[in-house]
Amino acid sequence: MSRxxxxxxxxxxxxxxxxxAAEETFWAAIAxxxxxxEEYDPDLAAMARHLVRLGDAPLPDAAFAARLERELFGPAWxxxxxxxxxxxxEGPPGIIRPAGRWAIGPPRRMLVNLAATAALVAIVAVSxxxxxxxxxxxxxxxxxxxxxxxxxxxxxxxxxxxxxDRFPDGILAAVVDRWVLQPGAELIVGSRESGGEGPSAYLIxxxxxxxxxxxxxxVSRAGSPDRVEAAASIEIALEPGDRGYAPxxxxxxxxxxxxxxxxxxxxxxxxxxVAVLGEGVLHYTVISESPIARPELPIVMSVYDVTLxxxxxxxxxxxxxxxxxxxxxxxxxAVDVDxxxxxxxxxxxxxxxxxxxxxxxxxxxxxxxxxxxxxIIVTISQDSPLAGTPRVTG
Amino acid sequence: xxxxxxxxxxVVEDEADLVARAQHDRREFALLYRHYLPLIxxxxxxxxxxxxxxxxxxxQIFTQALAALPRYHHASxxxxxxxxxxxxxxxxxxxxxxxASLDAARELADRALEVEGVAxxxxxxxxxxxxxxxxxxxxxxxxELRLAGLNAIEIAAVLGRSHGSVRNLHHQTFVRLRAxxxxxxxDERLEHVS
Numbered sequence: 360m361s362r363x364x365x366x367x368x369x370x371x372x373x374x375x376x377x378x379x380a381a382e383e384t385f386w387a388a389i390a391x392x393x394x395x396x397e398e399y400d401p402d403l404a405a406m407a408r409h410l411v412r413l414g415d416a417p418l419p420d421a422a423f424a425a426r427l428e429r430e431l432f433g434p435a436w437x438x439x440x441x442x443x444x445x446x447x448x449e450g451p452p453g454i455i456r457p458a459g460r461w462a463i464g465p466p467r468r469m470l471v472n473l474a475a476t477a478a479l480v481a482i483v484a485v486s487x488x489x490x491x492x493x494x495x496x497x498x499x500x501x502x503x504x505x506x507x508x509x510x511x512x513x514x515x516x517x518x519x520x521x522x523x524d525r526f527p528d529g530i531l532a533a534v535v536d537r538w539v540l541q542p543g544a545e546l547i548v549g550s551r552e553s554g555g556e557g558p559s560a561y562l563i564x565x566x567x568x569x570x571x572x573x574x575x576x577x578v579s580r581a582g583s584p585d586r587v588e589a590a591a592s593i594e595i596a597l598e599p600g601d602r603g604y605a606p607x608x609x610x611x612x613x614x615x616x617x618x619x620x621x622x623x624x625x626x627x628x629x630x631x632x633v634a635v636l637g638e639g640v641l642h643y644t645v646i647s648e649s650p651i652a653r654p655e656l657p658i659v660m661s662v663y664d665v666t667l668x669x670x671x672x673x674x675x676x677x678x679x680x681x682x683x684x685x686x687x688x689x690x691x692x693a694v695d696v697d698x699x700x701x702x703x704x705x706x707x708x709x710x711x712x713x714x715x716x717x718x719x720x721x722x723x724x725x726x727x728x729x730x731x732x733x734x735i736i737v738t739i740s741q742d743s744p745l746a747g748t749p750r751v752t753g
Numbered sequence: 754x755x756x757x758x759x760x761x762x763x764v765v766e767d768e769a770d771l772v773a774r775a776q777h778d779r780r781e782f783a784l785l786y787r788h789y790l791p792l793i794x795x796x797x798x799x800x801x802x803x804x805x806x807x808x809x810x811x812x813q814i815f816t817q818a819l820a821a822l823p824r825y826h827h828a829s830x831x832x833x834x835x836x837x838x839x840x841x842x843x844x845x846x847x848x849x850x851x852x853a854s855l856d857a858a859r860e861l862a863d864r865a866l867e868v869e870g871v872a873x874x875x876x877x878x879x880x881x882x883x884x885x886x887x888x889x890x891x892x893x894x895x896x897e898l899r900l901a902g903l904n905a906i907e908i909a910a911v912l913g914r915s916h917g918s919v920r921n922l923h924h925q926t927f928v929r930l931r932a933x934x935x936x937x938x939x940d941e942r943l944e945h946v947s
Contacts (some may be wrong), residue, residue, distance in 0.1 A: 419794040
């Protein structure tokens with residue numbers, strides 16, 4: 360074989376192996392593996408990104424996930440921490456008794472069992488009470504802290520923010536809701552039956568809300584960073600600007616005793632169940648449910664109302680814990696660039712556009728026209744949300 | 754950040770052990786369920802095109818998996834679960850044909866437009882459903898299973914084909930995708946320029 364032929368053969372083999380490697384890397388990228396496909400071919404990388412984007416599909420609805428889990432495994436959850444999460448489950452204690460034990464046991468054993476059960480119930484009740492009190496004491500008030508006043512941010516307001524320490528069993532979802540109670544309307548919140556089991560922080564936006572919790576909750580009055588405890592079974596009236604904080608396990612009755620509608624903005628991490636609404640109660644989802652993995656404890660969930668000045672930019676990567684974003688007013692453009700700073704795509708988000716729940720690295724937000732843009736930003740983080748300095752240019 | 758999306762975030766470190774325990778105690782399967790639910794649901798959603806259909810199929814898949822778990826003896830739990838998913842989805846598509854494909858395409862198109870917005874309309878109009886129509890059924894399955902995160906060996910198990918056959922399928926799908934999307938290989942571009 361001549362030298363030229365040998366050289367061509369080597370080149371052909373090298374090309375083929377390079378193409379095969381590029382193809383394998385392409386498929387790995389499609390499968391979501393962290394591969395550096397750009398090194399092979401930028402256009403191939405763009406094709407992979409395009410396909411992954413086209414193949415994007417929503418996560419399962421949290422209510423569906425919880426319902427199916429109940430159907431498959433029943434109400435008794437495995438009282439064991441999943442190996443892939445780090446926190447303990449809080450469901451039923453998982454005590455399994457042989458069928459018919461109470462009926463066939465001798466009277467003395469029954470009395471002993473009853474006494475033991477009573478003692479156990481008492482211990483659990485005291486523990487629960489102490490835990491709930493501890494939750495209230497541990498949760499600092501973050502409702503007056505402003506975090507991202509920067510050049511380009513015309514206005515920023517922390518609507519609600521709280522540290523959540525404990526979570527209900529099952530599939531969890533983060534959600535921001537707005538409730539409207541017409542005069543005379545009632546709503547039970549926080550219970551599994553009401554579809555709202557889980558820690559909650561809420562802001563009274565309008566009207567006067569009467570709250571009667573079945574266990575202590577914390578409240579803060581408008582303009583005050585201090586929290587006070589609202590006792591169990593005692594009604595308390597919350598006015599516009601007041602906030603309430605309810606840990607997991609606390610059920611409360613909300614009632615509108617006034618003549619004007621009550622409007623409440625609520626941020627919570629909840630079990631995915633479907634709420635049953637009473638007469639005169641309206642429910643709007645400010646930001647739709649986002650299924651989340653069981654978090655390490657505690658987390659801080661915060662909801663901000665942010666106004667972006669015309670021409671200003673906000674980099675998603677500079678907002679720690681950015682979980683969800685929704686355009687309230689105006690038009691927002693999300694600009695995605697790759698690692699080399701090249702423009703990948705732009706996405707326009709109008710008021711009617713679905714909110715965002717994922718944020719690729721390199722994404723920058725800017726106003727879509729000459730008007731300010733009003734945003735709802737939700738962060739979930741281990742420590743202070745939005746404590747970093749967003750890169751904002753005017 | 755301590756809270757991460759469900760998809761892909763939990764890592765089952767000892768899945769084989771977990772599966773073995775689940776074969777004797779169905780409650781242990783709940784852990785696998787939580788891990789695989791987003792993957793299975795999104796696979797169904799991509800194939801069936803609507804939330805309702807995806808939820809129905811997902812319910813069937815996990816119900817069948819739970820019932821069949823005592824007989825499970827495969828090498829890969831993920832491949833086994835996706836084999837069930839593949840069969841359920843194929844049945845659903847067969848049952849709902851032809852209206853479902855039209856509905857699915859329409860819904861996907863609507864969804865793409867909603868998510869992308871008018872500024873990126875051209876790209877949004879090219880939905881996955883439209884792209885899939887340019888592929889053969891088996892090429893579609895390869896792409897869908899890849900998007901679900903499976904590797905070539907697992908896809909071979911799901912489709913009941915040899916590894917070599919699936920490698921060829923991958924290559925054919927790759928070539929077809931490049932042609933459909935108008936992406937030429939870097940070498941071809943160089944040849945064209947020269």
